[in-house]
Amino acid sequence: QKEVEQNSGPLSVPEGAIASLNCTYSDRVSQSFFWYRQYSGKSPELIMSIYSNGDKEDGRFTAQLNKASQYVSLLIRDSQPSDSATYLCAVNTYGQNFVFGPGTRLSVLP
Amino acid sequence: DTGVSQNPRHKITKRGQNVTFRCDPISEHNRLYWYRQTLGQGPEFLTYFQNEAQLEKSRLLSDRFSAERPKGSFSTLEIQRTEQGDSAMYLCASSWTSEETQYFGPGTRLLVL
Numbered sequence: 190q191k192e193v194e195q196n197s198g199p200l201s202v203p204e205g206a207i208a209s210l211n212c213t214y215s216d217r218v219s220q221s222f223f224w225y226r227q228y229s230g231k232s233p234e235l236i237m238s239i240y241s242n243g244d245k246e247d248g249r250f251t252a253q254l255n256k257a258s259q260y261v262s263l264l265i266r267d268s269q270p271s272d273s274a275t276y277l278c279a280v281n282t283y284g285q286n287f288v289f290g291p292g293t294r295l296s297v298l299p
Numbered sequence: 300d301t302g303v304s305q306n307p308r309h310k311i312t313k314r315g316q317n318v319t320f321r322c323d324p325i326s327e328h329n330r331l332y333w334y335r336q337t338l339g340q341g342p343e344f345l346t347y348f349q350n351e352a353q354l355e356k357s358r359l360l361s362d363r364f365s366a367e368r369p370k371g372s373f374s375t376l377e378i379q380r381t382e383q384g385d386s387a388m389y390l391c392a393s394s395w396t397s398e399e400t401q402y403f404g405p406g407t408r409l410l411v412l
Binding site: 193197221223225231232233234235238277279286287288289290291292 | 339344402403406
């Protein structure tokens with residue numbers, strides 16, 4: 190059974206701080222990794238995808254992947270109240286389906 | 300709007316009734332996925348299509364659930380003899396390939412009374 194684990198939170202950070210969200214996965218051959226943001230009552234929307242070890246930056250967001258440790262993280266710099274949402278980690282293995290984690294609820298306090 | 304669309308957005312039904320949901324994917328996407336999501340959980344895979352072929356169904360999916368994608372375009376998800384445990388958000392997503400980003404529709408929220 191392929192598993193993706195995340196801390197459910199809530200993770201609370203003050204406005205302007207760095208929020209760090211973590212995800213571990215069980216399938217060693219997983220190849221594609223995605224972070225989605227989901228506001229309450231809405232559907233998931235893509236923040237970032239990452240395929241190779243290392244860091245990938247997009248604006249205030251940085252995804253980090255370490256395949257040896259089976260670990261992927263998302264850093265949000267200069268957190269804003271509008272970043273308050275649930276962040277879903279999704280993992281994909283070639284030819285198979287996405288497996289989603291349970292999500293981490295982030296609360297950015299003004 | 301060229302995103303994924305789903306209809307209806309909300310559905311309230313009585314236990315034992317049948318319901319059908321529709322998903323229109325992004326037009327150039329070959330793959331179409333159905334997920335179910337309950338409060339506090341991530342999306343749970345139900346089934347997916349490569350063009351018109353249904354390639355996989357979750358073992359968790361009972362025989363009351365059926366999905367179609369005629370002509371490889373839109374898809375329908377039918378739930379027969381609904382149960383209260385079927386109450387959830389039903390999400391549709393589409394992608395170009397299995398490795399690429401899945402784009403989600405707004406979802407259909409089902410409440411079974």
